[in-house]
Amino acid sequence: MRKPRQIVITGVSKGLGRALVDQFIHLGMNIVGCSRNENAIRSLQEQYPDHHFAAVDVTDRSHVDRWATQIVSQVGPPDLLLNNAAAINANAPLWEVPPDEFEHVMRVNITGVFNVVRALVPSMIERQQGIIVNFSSTWGRSVAPEVAPYCATKWAIEGMTRALASELPNSMAAIPLNPGVIQTDMLDSCLGDASRMYPKPQEWSAAAAEFLLDLQPSQSGEPLSAPRL
Ligand SMILES: NC(=O)c1ccc[n+]([C@@H]2O[C@H](COP(=O)([O-])OP(=O)(O)OC[C@H]3O[C@@H](n4cnc5c(N)ncnc54)[C@H](OP(=O)(O)O)[C@@H]3O)[C@@H](O)[C@H]2O)c1
Numbered sequence: 001m002r003k004p005r006q007i008v009i010t011g012v013s014k015g016l017g018r019a020l021v022d023q024f025i026h027l028g029m030n031i032v033g034c035s036r037n038e039n040a041i042r043s044l045q046e047q048y049p050d051h052h053f054a055a056v057d058v059t060d061r062s063h064v065d066r067w068a069t070q071i072v073s074q075v076g077p078p079d080l081l082l083n084n085a086a087a088i089n090a091n092a093p094l095w096e097v098p099p100d101e102f103e104h105v106m107r108v109n110i111t112g113v114f115n116v117v118r119a120l121v122p123s124m125i126e127r128q129q130g131i132i133v134n135f136s137s138t139w140g141r142s143v144a145p146e147v148a149p150y151c152a153t154k155w156a157i158e159g160m161t162r163a164l165a166s167e168l169p170n171s172m173a174a175i176p177l178n179p180g181v182i183q184t185d186m187l188d189s190c191l192g193d194a195s196r197m198y199p200k201p202q203e204w205s206a207a208a209a210e211f212l213l214d215l216q217p218s219q220s221g222e223p224l225s226a227p228r229l
Pocket of ligand 1: 010034058086112137138178183184
């Protein structure tokens with residue numbers, strides 16, 4: 001039986017974040033989660049009344065700040081902070097990506113992670129404890145056509161996270177994580193029908209949750225990948 005830990009996850013309404021919520025709660029962890037979809041947040045809160053879910057857009061800095069203040073005062077700083085929320089552009093060559101969509105992907109995937117780090121990491125540093133995992137991708141270490149904006153953000157996550165790791169005390173960690181390839185709405189957006197050959201989030205999350213709970217400060221700054229199924 002693992003010791004209960006305080007876990008903050010962004011992007012819990014669906015996909016990997018949603019599956020991790022179920023798995024972590026099954027393992028006895030305490031969860032704080034956010035995403036924008038209010039209905040999904042309401043139903044998560046009804047299903048898990050002892051945990052804390054909020055409709056927060058990670059690109060809204062003042063809302064993220066208020067949410068973080070609430071988290072720290074109600075349950076304390078996170079032991080594990082998972083920056084999972086992200087967006088992908090609809091497949092298109094870079095020169096055909098609508099500028100608003102380009103900006104949106106940058107704002108969610110890079111500025112959103114910065115906003116959450118900025119709001120929560122000082123409370124973790126005060127305790128000199130905690131692990132920050134920023135979700136990267138295979139496309140944070142390689143590239144593919146038609147997803148250039150998304151690739152750019154995930155390469156940015158790799159760099160930003162490794163730089164953050166170099167700033168933290170040795171008792172903490174910041175880790176860029178490639179979760180693997182999993183059948184979610186995001187994968188469907190870029191692969192279409194081919195996404196069906198990949199595991200579902202519920203299949204992925206059992207090994208992934210254990211892997212995340214086993215991360216150690218000594219792994220800080222290492223680009224890691226979740227176990228393959
Ligand atoms: N699936 C894969 O194969 C794969 C591969 C490599 C990397 N990843 C990474 O793994 C993570 C999860 O991906 P996924 O496949 O689970 O994606 P997904 O199914 O599209 O889910 C994305 C989650 O992020 C939330 N989100 C999006 N914009 C947000 C915002 N502005 N504020 C707060 N929450 C927001 C969404 O909820 P709302 O819409 O309700 O806000 C949703 O809960 C991402 O970082 C992704 O880049 C996934």
